[in-house]
Amino acid sequence: MGTLKAWMDYLNSINGKEHDSFFKPYKEGKWSKAAIISHMMFWDRFFYEERLPHMLKGETLVGITAEQVEEMNKKAEEYAHSGITLQEIIDEALKYRQMLLDKLQDEDLSRTFTIKDRKISLQEYVNGEIEHDEHHLKQLKAK
Template sequence: MDDPIERLSSWPQALEKINTDQADEYFAPLAEGKWSKAAMIAHILFWDQFFLEERLPFMVKGAALSRLSSDDVEELNQKAWDYAHSGIALKQLIGEAINQRERLIHYLEDKDLSTAFTIGGKVLSLEEYTQSEAEHDEHHIRQLGPPANVKSEE
């Protein structure tokens, strides 16, 4: 497996390339009934916060964590969407997302990634959980795409 912490670093790297002068593109839905790019950024921000504050402290050897209900997932996703469309500036949203990810990475650097626990009865290691988060990132990085939103090199 690739280093999951290194893989998590690709999210802030992708965000740093966004040209915040083209914010309108980020707040418009990708298509009818779809999320905006800003909402996707907030989505990762909120899930990073959940991972850092609500999961990691309890991911200890042998711990049995409960699975989130679909209502809990939907509620967190809705909060992220609402935050992204609350009037926050794209630059601020990106800064918060980068900062939250850096906090998460810093916390993980001191952890034993082989630590095993269960979530909803499924045995996982912290490495597997983190790899899953990195795959989730990669899905959203592809959605953000390489449009004409990349900062020019000056």
């Protein structure tokens, strides 16, 4: 299992390089790499702003619907292609991931909360985020 930091390592490895290809679909019918990075940043922001404060209090969180997921993913893709630079997307993605890491650093990851009638620990949630990172890192690193 990787860590939430592996995502930042990847972003830092491409930081400062100009990649025109990042705004083209990485494969036929797929998102661009810029959209994938934007997608990750949107979800980190959601985790940090909307989820984490409630998780840390052990509260019950409402599940999000497939429509809400689709809507956020669509907004992330539109944002990536709104004229913003790859550098701006990377900077924002690094900022939100660092904020998450800073916030989680001193927390007890065994703390539990409830989501969709299921009790899970912060560590389990983070593990899901790491799997999500690994899924998209494979896409981003594909030649």
